[in-house]
Amino acid sequence: MKTWGEALGRGAGAHFSRVGRLRRALLLLAAAACTAAALLYWRQQTDPSDRRPLHVYSSVSPIMTSNLYYKNKSSSATPSAASSLNFTIISVPQWTWICRSDRCERLLASESVPLQSLPTCNMLCASTQLWPQPTGPVSLATAAVPVRADQYSLKIIYSPSRAVTEHLNDAFGLFKDDLRHLERSHGDNRHMDVGTPREVIVRVSVNGTADPRLRLNTDESYTLNMRPNGNIILVDISAQSFCGARHGFETMSQLIWLDPYAGSLLTLEAANVQDKPRFHYRGLLLDTARNYFSVKEILRTIDAMAACKLNTFHWHASDSQSFPLKLNSAPRLAEHGAYSPGAIYTQEDVKTIVRRAKLRGIRVLIEVDAPAHVGRAWAWGPEAGLGHLAYCVEQTPWNSYCGEPPCGQLNPRNPHVYDLLTHIYAEIIKLTDVDDIFHLGGDEVSERCWKQHFNDTDPMNLWLDFTRQALKSLQRANGGRLPELTLLWSSRLTRSPYLEKLDVKNIGIQIWGSSSWPESRAVLDAGFRSIISHVDAWYLDCGFGSWRDSSDGHCGPYRSWQRVYEHRPWVDEQPASLSSADVNPWRIDGGAACQWTEQLGPGGLDSRVWPRAAALAERLWSDRSEGAAADVYLRLDTQRARLVAKGVRAAPLWPQWCSHNPHACL
Template sequence: MFALCLIYARFHERGRCGRIRMKQGELRRALLLITLLCAFLFFYLYWQQSNKYIPAAIYRFSHITTNYKKPIQPQWTWDCVNKRCERRYADDPLKATSLATCGMLCGSTQLWPQPTGPVTMASKALRFHHRQLAFESASLGASRSLIDEAFAVFNSNVIGLTEAPDYPIEGSDVSEFTVNIAVSNADVVKLKLKTDESYSLVLKASGKDGLRADITAKTFFGARGALETLSQLIWWDPYDRTLKVIKAATVRDKPAFPYRGLMVDTSRNFMSIDSLKRMLVGMAANKLNAFHWHISDSQSFPLIVPSLPLLAKTGSYAPDMTYSPDEVRDLVHFARVRGVRVILEVDTPAHVGNGWSWGPTEGLGELAVCVNERPWSLYCGEPPCGQLNPDNPHVYDVLQKLYGDLIELSGETELFHMGGDEVNLECWSQHLQRTSAAYNYTDLHELWGEFTVKALQRLTAANGGKRFPHVILWSSKLTKRPYVNKYLDKTRVVVQNWGGSQWTDTPELLSDGYKVIISHVDAWYLDCGFGRWRETGEAACDPYRPWQTAYQHRPWQLQRLDKRLILGGEACLWSEQFDEGSLDARLWPRAAAFAERVWSDPRLDAAAYGIQEDVYTRLNTQRNRLVKRGLSAEALWPEWCSQNPGMCL
């Protein structure tokens, strides 16, 4: 079209110069014809692009990887004996089998989390080159761009496995490795509790020497999980110096729980966006789907709230220790491509302080009381103290603005976390005595309950008058009888239960009809066990929770709870004693063990001693995958145990 238009322009110009002579009528007809032809081609191409059904689009991706290792001379070879890899000296290095290949083909699958549906695997592998990967999809709905980006992530993960800069494509066993994705409901672009995350994956030969992976799912989020599973059927063979993939496989899978969360606190110690993206990479690899971002606390307020900039200006540790709105939006999109929703939490009415002291200078009075009060042990659980002032009407105006910005930044329309834990009633009692408010209550839990009701009303107003379907609150005295039934609507409020697994909170809430998210401190608090960080008061939750504890914790079985009201579980990592330098090691592989519990919920054999060998070997394989993806995950055991499966158990 552009070429014809260019001819038109040149033709017109030359006619004016006199080099080409035509009769005036002929010239007009020629110019009109060319103009009509240009217009026709323009509208035709536009119509084709906008409306024509495209049966399949193929994309190819490649990038440079820096995960290089020098070739090694095989010292050991592994043989599959009784579904276990056994190590022996490699008499003939050319015939040696690497541990990576033996482990993938011998015994159980190396998938993590283990699928909930039937799985079949071939016992042979095929060599391929990452440049042979091709992508097909006929999906044209709103999630199409997410599907494209998710395949790009998958492709990057595959390339990240390679350890040779120039491994040859000539040694491949296939001519092309095609990944086809079919999503039946392609308009779903936001994850919700009822979103179907199930998928089917079929890996098989195609044509003469091709390989094809067919992924079918109801939604993008199921398809993304299938891509993760497919990536786990691929590995790098250090002996053959090539990528390998299971020759054939079928997997049907869906999660046991809709909410599979990970909470990270970025207020006690600041975590950069890059470190949080690494965490999201780990979450995606383990099919966790909710990042609960505890973004502020009494120590600092690092979030730049567009309508309330003074919160970060007066509450952040430093100007470079803040999160801008654009950074938050970018992180939310980064997470969504990886199947994760981001839930922003600004805890109130307690756990506020630094960042809330600007009220008097702005003519709003005291927004918070007990801020940095001493002795701190009288007014809060850990220093510094601070709680919102429930007697100041301007507090609720500020909350409405804050809630509105949190909704816009996260894009969440279903779940909202209001915090709500560890309110110190002595703080309110001491600092409200100069007003009549404190004397209007014989029980200050009533004041707490009324504050929560007002805050919920402001949340609805901030959401354009629409009630959030689910508002999450930490478990507290307010979520116990008799207050819970008086102030908290069971059709709307979800309680995140952080107490001990033997406490009665969870069964009582379930019996009263409340939905719960379980975060039992004695199993799924990953910050515990590192000693105290101050001299006074309880400054540590001991002991350390190893991955085995996270994996074996199955409270619905232990307490015979009704799973219908359990939305899922969440592992928590509070940041008093770590920063981004040790974030990876605190999380992984323990959070991966938790992830299999809430995805597959594998049965625990009470008659068997400890955890089965299969879990150790699969988790070790998954830990190595995380390392390949750039995460500094902790080792499970000595390398000797990896090279001699079963010998350490």
């Protein structure tokens, strides 16, 4: 039996033991707090580019809870308080954005300020954030709901052909792939719960052409209607062509974004868009002859074009420097003209590029330049018993025979040249499935070269005769009929008196000269169908200095995206020589930016082209009368972020601080 004193002693010992355990617990808590403070201090001192405070939250409680669907223009979610001694150190956002007076303002994140990411604020504030800006009425909700890629489904209400149905299904598959890629990019940190993802049913009706290809007369218009129906989001897309419906998919994708704070995709819960392009031809030229670009880079370029609703990939496949295109009809061209066996585009490569382009609503226009801009690829004629297919190949001094080394141009009096061209053109048409438009090249012929070999004839007349013979080759290659539009580059041949000798019914001109040159306007005044590629606005290779000893080997200055955007050469459409009663003869089908690659190689393509080509895309789609206003900066910055999220290494418009505080930079 214990005595009272023994019981008291044991009770006191137990009391002091509990005090000791509590003291140890407090010491551990203090140590954890000191550790957190030290980590915070270290983080702020060592990572000045992203000084996000480290907050201590309970690993038991949710970091942030919000069942709101952003019914207002800013979220009201706030961080939860710590509710457990089981601590976890988690990096949380430093900044939050709120919409005030139709603009997003950046604030330090805290428990007293609603936490909202910049992408969400941008999408729910004043600007439409669509690129290119639609040409018809637009109505967008200011409420957003969570979605997931695997909960989007397609229902084809009406399709005019099996081919259109297959293209719609495959294009929708690419749309979902893009969403999955976006989902995978969010990382693991989630700071808020935005609720259960909604199911989205996309219903499509194509009520026009049964041909899924992009044609010169394709109606690319579409309407999009998105609305909630219970727990489901219904999206109705109506178009007259597959291409129009695909543009509807693209606009729908721009109503979806990744919220980095939620780690979830969000979409506007309602939208109405009516849209169609101003111009039918909206192109980007890529030169793969001066320097070789991989198929992967070309596919990424096509995906970026589609994101901006550009519709023509002008593939300048050959030049005097190299001939990287392996053709079954003329395999020796690549054998003698490619830089290496690894710098060749095979038949399968071309088919892969064409297939992706078709599903993105883009035509591939392959140009094998002639009669100039040919080189050693054509020098094998004598050994094959075909005579000289080309003259002046790598002639020196080069600056007496061509604009840049190496020189070379086709023999206009060798019939084997035209037989080869017939086979080449037929194979290109078969590979691309484009037979209503074709590009013959046709620029910068050296009169001296031909005069040296044919001193009995005016070189300009030889050039004119070559063009007519090449057209006959194209006609044979295209089943006995010429394409609706056959393009030539503007040149000395498109100046008077030779311009008047060209067939205005079948020939169109891609005008590359300066917009201020009289010969550029003369083509338009003569009534030729035209594609505008003015060097003073839409040549993306300009402004990087000379790559040769001569300072003449470059154009300058750099064409900024603002310069690209603000160029509207068709606004003065009435020639001064015409009275008001005359019909305007200008026939502008559209335009194209040109990326020549003398000073551009693999790895640098994205930042050189984007976002400048996106600026061209809106000019040719919407043709808004105003210049690069504040809204344009904001939307283009958002579009640039979309391209980056797709893996396109687009150049920034401005410092990141301006993206965080855009109105302070305008």
